[in-house]
Amino acid sequence: MALIQITDINKTYTQGKIQIHALKGVTISIHSGGFVALAGPSGSGKTTLLNIIGGLDTVDSGTIIVDGHEYQNMRSSQLANLRLYKIGFVFQAYNLIPVLSALENVEFVMQLQGVSSKERRSRAMKILDEVGLAEMYHRRPHELSGGQQQRVAVARAIVSNPSLVLADEPTANLDSETGKGLLMLMKEMNEKKNVTFVFSTHDPMVMNYASRKILLRDGVVVDDV
Amino acid sequence: MMYFQLAWRNIWRNPRRTTVIFIAIVMGIWIMISMAALMRGVADGMVRQAIKTLTGEIQIHHQGYRNDPVVENSITDPSELKPILDQLLPQNAKWTARVRVNAIASNARHSSGVTLVGIDPLSEEQVSFIGKKAIIEGKFLDSQDTHGIILGKALVEKFETRLGNKIVMMTQNTQKEIASRAFRIVGIFKADMADTEKNFVFINLPEAQKMLQLDRGISEIALILPKGHAIADMAAQIKSRLSSSYEVHTWRELLHALSAYLKMFDKSMQLWYMAVFIAMGFGIVNTMLMAVFERIREFGLLKALGMKSVSILWQVLCESCLILVMGMGLGNFLSVLTVYVFNQKGIDLAFLAKGAEFVGMSRIIYPNIGWDDLLIVNLTVWGLGMVISLYPALKAARFSPVKAMSYY
Ligand SMILES: Nc1ncnc2c1ncn2[C@@H]1O[C@H](COP(=O)(O)OP(=O)(O)OP(=O)(O)O)[C@@H](O)[C@H]1O
Ligand SMILES: [Mg+2]
Numbered sequence: 001m002a003l004i005q006i007t008d009i010n011k012t013y014t015q016g017k018i019q020i021h022a023l024k025g026v027t028i029s030i031h032s033g034g035f036v037a038l039a040g041p042s043g044s045g046k047t048t049l050l051n052i053i054g055g056l057d058t059v060d061s062g063t064i065i066v067d068g069h070e071y072q073n074m075r076s077s078q079l080a081n082l083r084l085y086k087i088g089f090v091f092q093a094y095n096l097i098p099v100l101s102a103l104e105n106v107e108f109v110m111q112l113q114g115v116s117s118k119e120r121r122s123r124a125m126k127i128l129d130e131v132g133l134a135e136m137y138h139r140r141p142h143e144l145s146g147g148q149q150q151r152v153a154v155a156r157a158i159v160s161n162p163s164l165v166l167a168d169e170p171t172a173n174l175d176s177e178t179g180k181g182l183l184m185l186m187k188e189m190n191e192k193k194n195v196t197f198v199f200s201t202h203d204p205m206v207m208n209y210a211s212r213k214i215l216l217r218d219g220v221v222v223d224d225v
Numbered sequence: 226m227m228y229f230q231l232a233w234r235n236i237w238r239n240p241r242r243t244t245v246i247f248i249a250i251v252m253g254i255w256i257m258i259s260m261a262a263l264m265r266g267v268a269d270g271m272v273r274q275a276i277k278t279l280t281g282e283i284q285i286h287h288q289g290y291r292n293d294p295v296v297e298n299s300i301t302d303p304s305e306l307k308p309i310l311d312q313l314l315p316q317n318a319k320w321t322a323r324v325r326v327n328a329i330a331s332n333a334r335h336s337s338g339v340t341l342v343g344i345d346p347l348s349e350e351q352v353s354f355i356g357k358k359a360i361i362e363g364k365f366l367d368s369q370d371t372h373g374i375i376l377g378k379a380l381v382e383k384f385e386t387r388l389g390n391k392i393v394m395m396t397q398n399t400q401k402e403i404a405s406r407a408f409r410i411v412g413i414f415k416a417d418m419a420d421t422e423k424n425f426v427f428i429n430l431p432e433a434q435k436m437l438q439l440d441r442g443i444s445e446i447a448l449i450l451p452k453g454h455a456i457a458d459m460a461a462q463i464k465s466r467l468s469s470s471y472e473v474h475t476w477r478e479l480l481h482a483l484s485a486y487l488k489m490f491d492k493s494m495q496l497w498y499m500a501v502f503i504a505m506g507f508g509i510v511n512t513m514l515m516a517v518f519e520r521i522r523e524f525g526l527l528k529a530l531g532m533k534s535v536s537i538l539w540q541v542l543c544e545s546c547l548i549l550v551m552g553m554g555l556g557n558f559l560s561v562l563t564v565y566v567f568n569q570k571g572i573d574l575a576f577l578a579k580g581a582e583f584v585g586m587s588r589i590i591y592p593n594i595g596w597d598d599l600l601i602v603n604l605t606v607w608g609l610g611m612v613i614s615l616y617p618a619l620k621a622a623r624f625s626p627v628k629a630m631s632y633y
Binding site for chain 1: 227231234235238522523526527528529530531532533534535536626627630
């Protein structure tokens, strides 16, 4: 069974009197282990789709099943738990809690999960080493470069071995070299730990790393290769 | 632990804002406690004053005297009371017997209604304000003074008389006859209130008994218990040992108006706490709301990471709690220090003594605060502080993650 099974979802935003049909009958199924790019012009519905997969936003119709959980009847606290244990997030920017160091940011999710302090410390250190930030444990987010911040975010997203990482334009704020580095890191983690990545992007270079490209336009899937 | 650490760092993100709330709380507590202490000091002073002004803490009368304080309602034989009091009263308790009667004082030029009090100088001095210390001219009574009388300064001035002059007292004796007798002014006393000086004149107890043909009779026994002794309990004990021809009252029963005032006082204190708190509360809510709205994105992130709304609520409450507790710490320290300093020195109201007399305040006020006052202030500030923090906390918990994350 697919890790993500989305069937015929519709999403409309109402802004004043205007209705924006952000997703129109989208059906996608993504298997475990994929490295999937969501592409499409601005306003095509990429962020909306990622938010819906992550349980951060709701749909008007259609069904979403992630890792065997059907969203329709889940309470917000259950969705929060699903995110906590199964889904990692990487956003375009402002991913980190500003008052916590890199190490503490990575530990934070495990802290919410109730992992013992000794274990979370060693796991957080290990993962930061893996993403190449061994020297940066104790730096606060504002003491890190944009690329380093995104690496911490990736480390945090995968540290508790989720089934899925959702990344909304993770490279958009980075120069192309740094963006490439981050993407290679994500790819490496995808292969090494068998974590499924779904990420959105405008950037053709970024799309080339994907094992599958889903192209959205005006809330409709127009291509899937 | 996680909440605490995050909260601690979050409140120092904007040190200036935190300092503002912190100061508001410190000031609030300080004002609440200091003013409450001052008010309590005034109330205590009024009670102390009233008790010293011939009330005592407990009084024993003959049945009916309170309703109709005439000589006929006197205690005819106080000797049966002495063994009972000696047995019941604790070691350091003081008591005295008096004759008290309405009289007309007159000299060649003036006359005026007064309260003529026959006292035993030695024991009276232990129980009430009148004694050697109150005398500003002449001397206090001694048992040899068969014709000596002590007048208040205000009365002496009113009568345009002076030490050594004669004054005539006229009253009704037990036979309902007019009894009148001349006394010589041997001492002049000063009291906190001019009313006291105008109202009371003192002579020796046996002379009063002779004049009224009371034999050994007295009007009242007034007593003072050692500090901290339960007055109402003792009054009840005394009552249970006496026959129904006696009445026993505590100062609370004797001073109706003052007791009523004290009851009202507790209420007004609570109102006062509320008033200060409301001012402070607005400050807290506003600043916490600012702190929350500044971090909308962050709360969105926390939700995306899998933090539940309840936990976010706790997180914000934890921040409020930290600031509150810190502010309360310093506020209490400053307040207790202030109250202590002024309690030692007392606040002399001489500069407004004329006004103070009207309401029966004593001239020197000793601000005072009880543990219960401290507890109420702190519970009010902390409890209500947490309650009003619920508002910003709920706001933070309710941000929808999507909206929060798209908020730059
Ligand atoms: N909260 C919202 N309220 C109203 N309209 C919204 C909201 N969020 C998104 N939309 C609209 O829904 C459509 C899809 O938006 P979405 O953010 O998913 O696009 P996107 O593909 O992520 O675009 P971009 O590449 O610019 O990030 C757009 O037309 C957008 O204006
Ligand atoms: Mg987007």
